[in-house]
Amino acid sequence: MTERRTIKETIQAYLYLAPALLILGTFSIYPVIRSLLMSFTTVHRRSMEVEEIGLHNYRFLMEDPRFHLALRNTFTFVLGVVPVAIVISLFIAVLLNQKIRGAAFFRSVYFLPFVTSTIAIAMVWSWIFHSNHGILNYFLGFIGIAPRPWIEHPDYAMTALIIMSIWSRLGFNIVILLAGLQTIDKQLYLAARVDGAGVWHRFKAVTAPLLSPSIFFLMVIGVIGGFRVFGEIYALFASGATPLPGPANSALTVVYYVFQRFWDDRNFGLATAAAVVLFVIILIFTLIQFWLGKKLVHYK
Amino acid sequence: MKTINWKDVIKKAVIYLIVGSGALLMIVPFLWMLSSSLQTSHQVNLRPPVWFPNPPQWGNYQRILHYAPYFPRYFLNNIIVASVGTILELSTSILAAFAFSRLKFWGRDVVFYILLATMMIPAEIMLIPNFLTIVRLGWLDTYQALIIPWSASILSIFLLRQFFLGIPDSLSHAAKVDGCRNFRFLWAVMVPLARPALVTIALLSIISSWNAFLWPLIVTNSHNMRTLPLGLALFRGEAGTFFELLMAASVVVVLPMVILFVIMQKHIVASVSRSGLKG
Numbered sequence: 001m002t003e004r005r006t007i008k009e010t011i012q013a014y015l016y017l018a019p020a021l022l023i024l025g026t027f028s029i030y031p032v033i034r035s036l037l038m039s040f041t042t043v044h045r046r047s048m049e050v051e052e053i054g055l056h057n058y059r060f061l062m063e064d065p066r067f068h069l070a071l072r073n074t075f076t077f078v079l080g081v082v083p084v085a086i087v088i089s090l091f092i093a094v095l096l097n098q099k100i101r102g103a104a105f106f107r108s109v110y111f112l113p114f115v116t117s118t119i120a121i122a123m124v125w126s127w128i129f130h131s132n133h134g135i136l137n138y139f140l141g142f143i144g145i146a147p148r149p150w151i152e153h154p155d156y157a158m159t160a161l162i163i164m165s166i167w168s169r170l171g172f173n174i175v176i177l178l179a180g181l182q183t184i185d186k187q188l189y190l191a192a193r194v195d196g197a198g199v200w201h202r203f204k205a206v207t208a209p210l211l212s213p214s215i216f217f218l219m220v221i222g223v224i225g226g227f228r229v230f231g232e233i234y235a236l237f238a239s240g241a242t243p244l245p246g247p248a249n250s251a252l253t254v255v256y257y258v259f260q261r262f263w264d265d266r267n268f269g270l271a272t273a274a275a276v277v278l279f280v281i282i283l284i285f286t287l288i289q290f291w292l293g294k295k296l297v298h299y300k
Numbered sequence: 301m302k303t304i305n306w307k308d309v310i311k312k313a314v315i316y317l318i319v320g321s322g323a324l325l326m327i328v329p330f331l332w333m334l335s336s337s338l339q340t341s342h343q344v345n346l347r348p349p350v351w352f353p354n355p356p357q358w359g360n361y362q363r364i365l366h367y368a369p370y371f372p373r374y375f376l377n378n379i380i381v382a383s384v385g386t387i388l389e390l391s392t393s394i395l396a397a398f399a400f401s402r403l404k405f406w407g408r409d410v411v412f413y414i415l416l417a418t419m420m421i422p423a424e425i426m427l428i429p430n431f432l433t434i435v436r437l438g439w440l441d442t443y444q445a446l447i448i449p450w451s452a453s454i455l456s457i458f459l460l461r462q463f464f465l466g467i468p469d470s471l472s473h474a475a476k477v478d479g480c481r482n483f484r485f486l487w488a489v490m491v492p493l494a495r496p497a498l499v500t501i502a503l504l505s506i507i508s509s510w511n512a513f514l515w516p517l518i519v520t521n522s523h524n525m526r527t528l529p530l531g532l533a534l535f536r537g538e539a540g541t542f543f544e545l546l547m548a549a550s551v552v553v554v555l556p557m558v559i560l561f562v563i564m565q566k567h568i569v570a571s572v573s574r575s576g577l578k579g
Contacts, residue, residue, distance in 0.1 A: 115560070133344070282422055
């Protein structure tokens with residue numbers, strides 16, 4: 001292709017790009033740079049004067065037990081949700097792919113939470129988890145499990161959050177996995193069957209390797225999404241009008257920490273520093289996953 | 301005569317059993333939300349639970365207004381923000397994708413790759429500077445604050461650019477011979493051809509804007525500007541422990557997207573597997 005770039009066409013091109021670049025520049029690119037700079041400052045509340053304080057915010061985070069708790073909770077959440085959600089949805093997706101009638105209907109049912117507001121999801125689950133009148137405790141009673149204070153007690157809060165989040169993520173995973181499964185050549189299964197491979201063996205030899213790009217994609221997206229959890233927590237544990245990151249901060253996550261430092265304490269420098277740490281963690285995890293992915297994922 | 305393959309029948313039955321009970325677990329919270337919203341404050345606490353309240357308490361939906369008189373306003377705000385935002389996002393994406401796919405200019409690849417790189421950065425890191433920008437612009441508690449920052453999306457530009465690249469060049473040459481200017485060509489030829497990609501962008505934009513929470517939470521502070529998810533979160537404080545009202549309010553938030561989903565199912569599922577991302 002001949003690349004003939006004229007001044008006229010360049011000007012024209014930037015006119016076409018102007019609206020998008022103006023908005024993305026202002027609200028997506030500039031704030032990233034600004035955040036990095038802000039994390040080395042503190043803003044005085046009264047005078048709004050900005051003072052350079054070097055690494056102070058980062059040092060504070062390293063010693064802040066609340067931030068440590070937020071990190072631990074976030075890791076627990078990601079570890080509790082992402083692998084389990086992928087395994088369950090893999091199982092369901094493989095079954096839905098067996099040419100059963102109504103597969104599209106079932107897929108839609110699983111997918112429903114995706115279009116639903118996370119706040120509304122948290123509302124109905126806080127009702128389901130309710131310790132006295134919740135239907136979860138009622139149903140658990142049938143199989144002899146004593147009622148639990150799912151959202152009122154720190155020992156159960158994270159479990160409740162994880163259950164709800166797995167439930168709400170299944171549909172997205174299933175849709176991605178079904179799309180992946182449909183690209184697998186049916187001949188391969190026939191060939192494996194002729195060779196006498198059983199169900200598990202066919203899964204291991206054909207499905208798993210050929211589906212690994214989709215699974216890998218879900219891991220990356222799931223981990224990133226998991227680190228960013230916020231709205232669900234805000235609404236699930238609220239008592240009255242006051243939002244709570246779980247009883248005794250048992251569901252305080254990094255984004256929630258950022259929100260509190262920013263919104264309640266108005267400590268902009270510290271809040272941005274925490275957000276930068278979150279970004280670095282996500283980046284490291286994504287890079288590790290890509291590095292692992294190169295070794296394990298089977299691309300055609 | 302055809303013999304029944306029992307092994308196959310059992311296999312199918314087991315699959316239906318597993319997939320079906322899973323689907324039941326998925327749908328029960330929604331049904332419980334709907335059912336609770338139609339019960340009396342007494343029924344809602346009864347165990348065993350009442351699944352089909354008779355008569356259904358449609359009045360609960362009216363009682364929302366008693367505790368949260370601004371709920372209709374939140375609904376209107378959601379519609380305004382979702383529709384205007386989507387139209388703007390479509391416009392900025394069409395224009396930018398056209399430049400990236402059809403025009404040759406200095407800096408094209410550099411600009412494009414910078415944008416792609418920003419797609420990897422979590423939005424939370426932009427939250428505080430964006431809030432300060434909104435304050436400085438004097439946009440706090442306005443529609444602009446809710447709409448403008450989200451009216452261009454790198455993902456949408458990228459999706460549309462890929463689609464435009466697939467449209468044969470010969471069309472553009474033919475149009476040039478006809479004396480068709482770039483903009484008219486874009487509007488009259490490219491845009492109609494790119495309908496599937498535009499539908500994808502519009503659906504994802506509507507869904508993510510309808511359900512947005514953190515951003516509206518920080519840039520609005522009056523009832524006039526609040527959106528539905530925000531109003532719902534606040535409603536908890538206003539309606540206290542009336543779970544039938546809380547569930548009715550949740551139904552109001554959820555229903556429009558469920559209806560959209562039922563109508564556009566195929567498109568939404570295809571959009572998600574195509575783009576793989578939510579907003």
